[in-house]
Amino acid sequence: MFSDDEMPTILLAGCTILNQGKIVLVRKKNKDFWELPGGTVTSKKDIDMAAAEKAKAQIGVDPVVIQHFTVIEYQKNGTNIEATILECYLDSDVSFIPGEDIEEVKWFDIKKLSGEKIGDDVKTVLEEF
Numbered sequence: 001m002f003s004d005d006e007m008p009t010i011l012l013a014g015c016t017i018l019n020q021g022k023i024v025l026v027r028k029k030n031k032d033f034w035e036l037p038g039g040t041v042t043s044k045k046d047i048d049m050a051a052a053e054k055a056k057a058q059i060g061v062d063p064v065v066i067q068h069f070t071v072i073e074y075q076k077n078g079t080n081i082e083a084t085i086l087e088c089y090l091d092s093d094v095s096f097i098p099g100e101d102i103e104e105v106k107w108f109d110i111k112k113l114s115g116e117k118i119g120d121d122v123k124t125v126l127e128e129f
Helices: 047-059 110-115 120-127
Strands: 009-019 022-028 038-041 064-076 079-089 102-109
Touching: 009 047, 009 120, 022 047, 022 110, 022 120, 038 047, 047 064, 047 079, 047 102, 064 120, 079 120, 102 110, 110 120
Parallel strands: 009 079
Antiparallel strands: 009 022, 009 038, 022 102, 064 079
16 A cells, blocks of 8 residues: 555646626536536646646637645545645636547536535535635
8 A cells, every 4th residue: 555655646727717796617528517617737837827828728718827725635546636726817718728538617606506516626626715
């Protein structure tokens, strides 16, 4: 059995894009739930810039970074996951251009997400509100 320090770690970086009580979520082609835009990164160096770049690659628009939001740490399938999440902003009338492997990009009313299938990243971020 591995200790936490011996388990491999996957670094993720993503954006919580908010505007007037709404949040931007993406649905990947191979998944049946909504999650924050972002993805895997190879280093913690410049992780804020990497989060914005990963989000842009998925939604086709540059999010405006406001501040560091949180770091989510958990274990999944014998691997440590460390996700750095930024708080970002976009105009609500922006047109999304879904990137490769993205089925759909959409604004959701935060108060009406209870009926949607959402990922653990979204659930964790919503707990912060």
